Amino acid sequence: MEFADLDQWNGVEEVFTEGLTFLGPVECFGRFSRAEVTVFRMTVEGLFYLKEKFLISRNFKQFIIHYRHYADEEASDLRLRIVETRRLYEFFGLSFLGAREVNEKHWYFGIPDSNSDAFFFSFTFRCSRFVKVPSLSVPQGAIQL
Numbered sequence: 702m703e704f705a706d707l708d709q710w711n712g713v714e715e716v717f718t719e720g721l722t723f724l725g726p727v728e729c730f731g732r733f734s735r736a737e738v739t740v741f742r743m744t745v746e747g748l749f750y751l752k753e754k755f756l757i758s759r760n761f762k763q764f765i766i767h768y769r770h771y772a773d774e775e776a777s778d779l780r781l782r783i784v785e786t787r788r789l790y791e792f793f794g795l796s797f798l799g800a801r802e803v804n805e806k807h808w809y810f811g812i813p814d815s816n817s818d819a820f821f822f823s824f825t826f827r828c829s830r831f832v833k834v835p836s837l838s839v840p841q842g843a844i845q846l
Contacts, residue, residue, distance in 0.1 A: 714760065722769060727751060734760040743768035745785065748822075748829055749792045755831050756812060756820055764831040771826045782826070789824060796824075797843040809834075809843040819844055 715735040723740045727747040730736060731754030743766065755761045772785050782804075789806060790796070796806035810820040812833070819839045823830040 727766070730764070730766070731755070732758070733764065734758070735762045735764070737765040737767075739767040739769070741768070742770045742772075743829070744772055745788045745792050748789075748824070751831060752793070752810070752820070752822055755833075756810065761831075762833055765828065766830075767828045785826075793822065794845045797840065807843075808845060809839050811844050 714733060716730075716733055717735075717737045718739065721739065723738060727740060727743065728750060730738060731751055751764065751766070755764060772781060772788075786806075793808050796808055804825055806824045808822040808824075810822070812818050812820050815836075817836055818833050819836045821830070821832045821834045821839075823832075
């Protein structure tokens with residue numbers, strides 16, 4: 702039995718785990734308002750799925766997801782970074798150049814039917830953050846539609 706199959710899971714709005722790694726698909730996390738979890742494997746498709754779910758959620762605030770492995774672990778580190786960075790750009794568009802670290806990418810997206818909030822997505826090869834932020838805090842020209 703999976704966590705997502707439990708009746709208690711359906712009533713939960715926030716989830717924070719420490720020392721627990723989820724092995725299943727990330728789709729079960731798309732309904733939380735706030736969460737910090739670790740999954741075994743993450744893909745660009747999984748991240749894109751979460752972004753799309755959070756963008757249309759009225760309750761969403763923040764989601765941090767750590768992952769043990771990102772994408773194809775058989776690829777060399779350099780090949781993985783080149784290929785997967787290209788795939789990130791295909792799914793999310795070009796990242797905003799305001800990231801503090803070379804291996805960190807940032808995106809801002811408009812939220813449908815909201816002028817006061819925007820959606821921030823930060824990516825590294827070990828962790829991603831999704832956060833609803835006030836539109837006034839978004840750097841000029843950073844929002845992608």
